[in-house]
Amino acid sequence: MEPQAKxxxxxxxxxxxxxRATGQRLAIMQSLIESQSHLSAEDIYLRLKQSHPxxxxxxVYKTLQVMSQMGAVITIETGTGSLKFDGNPxxxxxxxxxxxxxxxxxxxMKYPIDMNAKDVLPGFNVQSIKVFFNGVCAECARSATQSEG
Structure with a gap:
């Protein structure tokens, strides 16, 4: 995508x-969208503080909160006490x-969910569905095995 179009x-x-589309808010969103990982508000702040003193x-928190409430950003609770944000809604x-x-x-597509679920609860109007697979990653599992042995 061309810079102006972006x-x-x-x-x-x-x-x-x-x-309002301030320079700071644009930078926050651009940083999140261009990231190949899911960032915390602190991650975004640290990436931008030098170029936006x-x-x-x-x-950063307020911008992400509003964008999440409006569906432009996904908020992810990590279970470690921090929130991560996804710029891909x-x-x-x-x-x-x-x-x-x-x-x-x-x-x-590997784990399809019926996005048109009508019978969740009588009279319940499904507006969005979020699926989180919570577990332990391979690296943490390896570390736990090594510390046990």
């Missing part, structure tokens, strides 16, 4: 969330390590 897309996303951690699942907080995307 900026326009981010501006559109921010406006849909009723946020007036950026506060509070601004398209349908997919997540595998979350309960030891280290690592998060990986899982192709939802």
């Amino acid at each position: 900026d326009h897309s981010l501006i559109t996303q921010l406006r849909k969330c009723h946020l 007036t950026l506060s951690l509070s601004t 398209s349908p997919h699942h997540h595998a979350v390590c309960s030891k280290c907080g690592m998060v990986h995307d899982v192709d939802f």
Whole structure:
């Protein structure tokens, strides 16, 4: 995607969330979207603080919170006391390590869910479905085995 088109897309996303498209907010969203991993607010803040010296951690949290509430960002509870954020709101699942907080995307086509579930509860209107596979990643499992032996 061309830089101008990318900026326009981010501006559109921010406006849909009723946020002004400030340089800091654009940088927050761009950092999250371009990342190959799931970032915490602290990760984003540390990546941007040198290029945006007036950026506060509070601004990062508030921006991510609003974007998550509006469905433009996915918030992931890691089970380690921290939150990670995913800039890809398209349908997919997540595998979350309960030891280290690592998060990986899982192709939802491998584990299909009926996105049109009508009979969850009588009168219940399903608005979204989120699937998290919680467990222990291979690296943490190896570390646990080595420390036991």
